[in-house]
Amino acid sequence: xxxxxxxxxxxxxxxxxxxxxxxxxxxxxxxxxxxxxxxxxxxxxxxxxxxxxxxxxxxxxxxxxxxxxxxxxxxxxxxxxxxxxxxxxxxxxxxxxxxxxxxxxxxxxxxxxxxxxxxxxxxxxxxxxxxxxxxxxxxxxxxxxxxxxxxxxxxxxxxxxxxxxxxxxxxxxxxxxxxxxxxxxxxxxxxxxxxxxxxxxxxxxxxxxxxxxxxxxxxxxxxxxxxxxxxxxxxxxxxxxxxxxxxxxxxxxxxxxxxxxxxxxxxxxxxxxxxxxxxxxxxxxxxxxxxxxxxxxxxxxxxxxxxxxxxxxxxxxxxxxxxxxxxxxxxxxxxxxxxxxxxxxxxxxxxxxxxxxxxxxxxxxxxxxxxxxxxxxxxxxxxxxxxxxxxxxxxxxxxxxxxxxxxxxxxxxxxxxxxxxxxxxxxxxxxxxxxxxxxxxxxxxxxxxxxxxxxxxxxxxxxxxxxxxxxxxxxx
Numbered sequence: 001x002x003x004x005x006x007x008x009x010x011x012x013x014x015x016x017x018x019x020x021x022x023x024x025x026x027x028x029x030x031x032x033x034x035x036x037x038x039x040x041x042x043x044x045x046x047x048x049x050x051x052x053x054x055x056x057x058x059x060x061x062x063x064x065x066x067x068x069x070x071x072x073x074x075x076x077x078x079x080x081x082x083x084x085x086x087x088x089x090x091x092x093x094x095x096x097x098x099x100x101x102x103x104x105x106x107x108x109x110x111x112x113x114x115x116x117x118x119x120x121x122x123x124x125x126x127x128x129x130x131x132x133x134x135x136x137x138x139x140x141x142x143x144x145x146x147x148x149x150x151x152x153x154x155x156x157x158x159x160x161x162x163x164x165x166x167x168x169x170x171x172x173x174x175x176x177x178x179x180x181x182x183x184x185x186x187x188x189x190x191x192x193x194x195x196x197x198x199x200x201x202x203x204x205x206x207x208x209x210x211x212x213x214x215x216x217x218x219x220x221x222x223x224x225x226x227x228x229x230x231x232x233x234x235x236x237x238x239x240x241x242x243x244x245x246x247x248x249x250x251x252x253x254x255x256x257x258x259x260x261x262x263x264x265x266x267x268x269x270x271x272x273x274x275x276x277x278x279x280x281x282x283x284x285x286x287x288x289x290x291x292x293x294x295x296x297x298x299x300x301x302x303x304x305x306x307x308x309x310x311x312x313x314x315x316x317x318x319x320x321x322x323x324x325x326x327x328x329x330x331x332x333x334x335x336x337x338x339x340x341x342x343x344x345x346x347x348x349x350x351x352x353x354x355x356x357x358x359x360x361x362x363x364x365x366x367x368x369x370x371x372x373x374x375x376x377x378x379x380x381x382x383x384x385x386x387x388x389x390x391x392x393x394x395x396x397x398x399x400x401x402x403x404x405x406x407x408x409x410x411x412x413x414x415x416x417x418x419x420x421x422x423x424x425x426x427x428x429x430x431x432x433x434x435x436x437x438x439x440x441x442x443x444x445x446x447x448x449x450x451x452x453x454x455x456x457x458x459x460x461x462x463x464x465x466x467x468x469x470x471x472x473x474x475x476x
Contacts, residue, residue: 051082098127188215263350314359342391
């Protein structure tokens with residue numbers, strides 16, 4: 001198993017804790033040291049790994065282990081949030097977790113040090129002194145060092161070697177980042193952190209009484225007691241519990257500047273990249289009476305409308321391979337050998353596109369079960385890279401919200417995306433000249449005009465309409 005960064009990297013993404021397949025991860029070789037102190041062989045740096053091909057930085061979701069804990073080879077130590085999912089990272093060596101350099105909630109660039117691993121207990125003090133004498137690499141998304149600068153930050157620059165900061169009281173300063181506690185590194189004992197979570201105490205407001213200002217358990221208990229006393233002494237007005245008419249959603253403070261989450265940053269980069277692709281759009285009206293009847297008939301067997309639309313789209317793409325093609329370098333394009341339907345799914349604070357691989361070859365029942373599994377994993381942020389990065393054609397469906405038509409933005413690296421509106425009763429003229437009612441939906445396809453032309457999309461949509469209006473092939 002190859003190492004992710006530098007030859008002395010002790011950590012790899014876990015292939016077991018969160019059911020990750022390590023073979024799908026791309027090795028990242030960092031040849032230029034990033035703001036690190038020269039460390040002897042018995043003290044190893046734990047680096048932020050690259051968990052996907054598009055990942056440039058990662059966020060520490062939680063440290064499974066605490067400073068001073070003994071580690072065994074293959075043991076999960078930290079959970080890292082990439083641009084698509086949360087993944088465990090495990091140790092590749094035995095040793096002791098000597099110093100945590102990036103706290104929970106902090107962000108670090110790929111290849112930068114997030115902790116130090118000591119081979120024996122004797123090296124732990126030396127490792128901690130090295131951690132205190134150097135600050136973590138400045139994350140690309142947060143180059144600012146003050147609140148005012150962070151609010152007007154320009155596009156993220158390339159990571160720069162950090163300069164050793166001058167601090168008072170002998171406490172090492174860490175880089176500011178919007179996702180951390182106001183740019184301040186919280187130094188607390190593992191038990192204090194655990195206690196703070198249980199008592200719901202904000203550690204950024206606690207003054208530590210331990211060595212070098214370290215927050216210990218008694219500080220957290222005192223803060224919790226003080227909060228309880230304050231709540232008891234000043235009861236809230238009766239009207240305060242009732243939200244006023246027109247009040248904003250809970251947890252949203254108007255006028256504040258909110259930094260992107262990791263997944264929002266990835267979406268932002270993809271949307272900007274899509275602007276470089278020349279696209280065009282073609283719309284089509286499809287009658288859905290037969291599809292609606294089929295759905296009602298097999299819904300009880302676990303079949304979803306998303307699976308039916310994905311299956312119909314995949315069968316149409318079999319007959320129109322150019323619509324399933326992709327252009328990545330601007331000089332050539334690829335007829336993709338598989339039909340992998342990516343479907344947009346809204347998540348808290350972002351969007352992701354789980355992929356139904358080989359959708360043309362799977363029966364509708366297997367496809368529906370697979371889709372449910374993908375959605376559950378997506379919302380738990382446990383998708384593996386092949387489950388969100390291998391789409392060849394994308395579906396975006398807002399029909400369940402009553403939206404009748406919309407246009408979708410083409411994801412980079414794909415040839416087309418189809419926006420699906422709601423199926424609604426419409427007054428139509430029948431073939432014998434009479435007036436009748438039919439359920440119809442609007443679909444709009446956005447395509448890469450370098451490789452797909454208007455006639456290609458028109459022909460594809462005609463085929464798709466025939467399959468949906470006579471859906472007998474969808475259940476085979």
